Amino acid sequence: MPATSNTTTTNAPLANLEEWEDFLKTRYPEGQSAPTKTNEFKATDPDKKKEQFRNYEADARPTVREFYRLNHEHQSFDFVQSKRKEFLSLNRRKMSAWEAMEYLNTLVDDSDPDTDLSQLEHLLQTAEQIRRDGHPRWFILTGLVHDLGKILCLWDEPQWAVVGDTFPVGCAYSDKIVFHQYFAGNPDSSNARYQSRLGIYEEGTGLDNVFLSWGHDEYIYQVMKDYLPDEALYILRYHSFYPAHKEGDYTYLMNEKDKALFEWVRAFNPYDLYTKSHAKPNLKELRPFYDDLIAEYLPAQLNW
């Protein structure tokens, strides 16, 4: 059944999910040097960082601020566990990747349909730019499916439990997370066990052992995890983990594999943030290429 505009707005401060992404683009403007192999985890001047964050926060739309407040207050360790239990048995429905794309496209929100891109168009534009740049086929497919986890919105999940920069729960919050002050309202903030640097984790444990705040990344990773190469799975699972892939934090929870594969998460980010254009992809023309690509990696039916 197609979603109505109520599906997304009842739960939520943002007029549409793109408001969060537009905010990310303000924070991380195109052309700003992304971390590379040589500078990836170089410490930035903490005072400068703090000042920048204050500016982003001051300039943010009230809707975006409210979105972060809800996200930071509600994404507790227990909340993450309850959502994993609720969704990760993947027994809601069976759909092909295309069916999921069409389903996601029924997500209608307050954005102006004449000027804003549909979810499907964002996925195709991301994939097409990756393809134009000559990247491997799995990378193109990753671009195509990376946001399919947003179908959680169609199951009445609130925006703050679908999108937003992700962060580990069960340990201290990085001070590089924007709107950090809202964590004061998270029940985990008063749990000493969760608020030391490592919290419940061990140094260098590997991100596979770390619970991140719940959202569309973890969900699509779980749907795709048996079918795509590790590089792709890292992109799916961590593409909203801005405190790590953009800010270079939480390396103390990573193992060597994480550090190596985050190279791909960083390579993906510009395609996600900066490929939105108003030139609508020609679905009819593109469909045969993507049908082949999907069939190469994915089964006819996926569990959602």
Ligand SMILES: [Fe+2]
């Ligand atoms: Fe995403």
Ligand SMILES: [Fe+2]
């Ligand atoms: Fe995206």
